[in-house]
Amino acid sequence: MRAGSVQAVVREARHCAVVRITHWLTTVSFGGLLVSGFAILLAHPRLYWGETGAVGTDSIIDLPLPFVLTGQSGWGRYLHFLSAWVCVLTGLVYALYGLSSQHFRNDLLPARADLSWTCLSRVVSNHLHLKLATAEAFASYNVLQRFTYLMVVFVLFPLMIWTGLAMSPAITSVFPVLVNLLGGQQSARTIHFVVAGFLVLFLVVHVAMVCAGGFRSRVRAMITGYTTSIKVRA
Template sequence: MESQPTSTPPLRHARWVRSSHWIITISFLLLAFSGFVILMCHPRLYWGEVGNDLTPALFELPVSRNYQHGGWENQTPFFATAGSPVSASRSYDIFNQNGWGRSLHFLSAWFLVITGVVYLVAGLFTGHFKNRLWPQSGEFSPRLFWRDVVAHLRMNMFTAQANYNPLQKAAYLGVIFVLMPVIVLTGLTMSPAITAAYPFLLKMFFGAQSARTIHFFASVFLELFLLVHVAMVIRSGFKQHMRAMTIGK
């Protein structure tokens, strides 16, 4: 049988939840935008310690004119002696917006990290995670979870509810305790200053270039989560959810 729409109101969110939600949302959108600009500058992803235009890529993304350029002038030696260093110039006009893109990415990341830490600490000490997100006894049984997945796919449960369902809890817990930590730690691993002080990060993520690739895939999963999240909000009562997440009513 199909689930019938309910008339229960959406969750009433505390002020700190609403504030952190919007700061994190804006920070994430800026991170996604600036991250895409950075990726356009160098749309190649590698695995291991190092990677550049002259080394094989794990794969390359067709996101700018820098994609599969194949344009290098003949190498020119600095000196006439044998074994001297050489240089090669690009034979085409590259897309390069690395400066402001990286600056905006770095600034937005700190807003996300600081707000995220505050949200995490507040969520643990106020019981927000335990009461709202942590599954209750028997709630995550395979049968109930699969029934919830099927109901969502059939668009039968998208009504404003006063409690999160099992699929929502799994998604939020995965974002908060898996994807977000991976995003932050891989971002730190790409910083030479950070890895000089904490070299274990390079071992944890198999090298700086591997961390960049993992960072990319984690961001893709977060962006997919955001798209689905917005779609579900619209489907289940946009006005009610927006009121609950803005003025708390």
């Protein structure tokens, strides 16, 4: 540090209130969906393709679980239903905000310069080596993060909602096209399981990157909406 210069703690805005609230509501509801979904799956850990599937029929995926817990799907279905609607309503609020405030356009859509091979390779290399982002880089998402969030928000979560509705007889009796396009209720259940696996993978990588980039500072930013950094001033 040069003589006469001082270090100052700078507080900068990072996440707005809507993003923070919807982030934590989604986190809690997704946790409820995972726990209840696993309880439902334990009652019959086999996946099929088509309209029907039961014990004694051929399955396309037979999960290697060491045990089966029957009678656990009752509370699991209630919690799953409650968590799903919390997640859906939260997602709608986030989507409306993202469209009306240009959040998706400004923060998630990659810029033309981000799509160059040099930029893509550098970002991928940094992620593979768990290199910490600088304070300036933390102020915005890199291209890999943008693509991932776009995939989660506009592909994986909508597909989870679609397949979830397609497994409901009450919904499909009114809108049979939801299940017909997927090939049947068992097909919807299988797709639901696969997409859930991708979301769990996203969650694991997301938490790992948060830890690598500074767990306390990242979580604090998502709670308070601000980041702090030390800058040298003359």
